[in-house]
Amino acid sequence: MSLSEDVRRFPYWYHRIELSEGVFTPGWAPINPGAYQIPKDLTGKRVLDVGAWDGYWTFEALKRGARQVVAIDDFSDHLGSLDESDRQAxxxxxxxxxxLGYDAARCDRREMSVYEVSETQMGRFDVVFFFGTLYHLRHPLLALDRLAAVTDELICVETAILDDYSVYRGGLGKGYSGSEVVMEFYPRDEYGSNDTNWWVPNLNCLMRMVFAAGFPHATGWKLTDSPKVLPECRGFAQGRRQPVPPADSTTH
Incomplete structure (x- = not known):
């Protein structure tokens, strides 16, 4: 059986991952990976990938030289539509x-909640990826605090944001794009018809949450300048312990 045929055995793919030249998994995420501005060079870094799903960012960190990546997931998100059997742990x-040829020592993975992350359990990390997860959490700031406690250099956070979309203000084009510091709460399935979506901040709020978690140098940006559909309403924040050196050339 060919690699392409093996890929088709799985009922659902979230990530689009290149496995070999011309062979990709048929996922749709991430929508715009270049906009994440992940450091090009992660040589020697120990990285934590929270909410790893199929592992796009885990493998990307390894391609960029990370000495080890630990991926965690609790498989609680079913996008509001997937059957239990579609997410095969x-x-x-x-x-x-x-x-891709990675061994389990360099490319570790553990089934656990972000709330369980601790230095005792996992050690410390240079870089933490926290993508597509914050809005699925009932206690998002607690999760950021847990991650901050094990992060030495950089945390990268990607999430849904309110800047161009608000459930309670009328939908697309009715968000909070000004100086407001706002987060909306969804007790049922108000956001994206997914009952695991609990909180969405605007970008201003997201940066301040990262700052409050213990990263004094926090920046943020929208991943899509003018989103046309809800899945494009995403934002990104980076939190650093130290400021970026003026001559830094590690992002693209």
Whole structure:
């Protein structure tokens, strides 16, 4: 059986991952990976990937030289529409890890909640990826505090944001794009018809949450300048312990 045929055995792919030349998993995320501005060079860094799903960012960190990546997920998000059987725990991640030739020591993965992250359990990390997860949490600032407690250099956070979309103000084009510091709460499935979506901040709020978690140098930006559909209403924040040196050339 070919690699392409093996890929088709899985009922659902979230990430689009290149496994070999011309062979990709048929996922749709991330929508615009270049906009994340992840450091090009992660040589020697220990990285934590929270909410790893199929592992796109885990494998990307390894491609950029990370000495080890630990991926965690609790498989609680079903996008509001997937059957339980569609999320096959670590099956897709393990398949990609094997296809890409990474061993379990350098490319570790653990089933656990972000609230369980601790230095005692996992040690410390230079860089933390926290993508597509914050809005699924009932206690988002607590999660940021847990991650901050194990992060030495940089945290990168990607999430849904309110700047161009608000459930309670009328939808697309009715968000909070000014100086407001706002977060909306969804007790049912108000956001994206997904009952695991709990909180969404605007970008201003997101940066201040990262700052409050213990990163004095916090910046943020929208991933899509003028989103046309809800999945494009995403923002990104970076929190650093130290300011970026003036001659820094590690982002793109």
């Amino acid at each position: 670590w099956a897709t991640f393990d398949f990609c890890r094997s296809a």
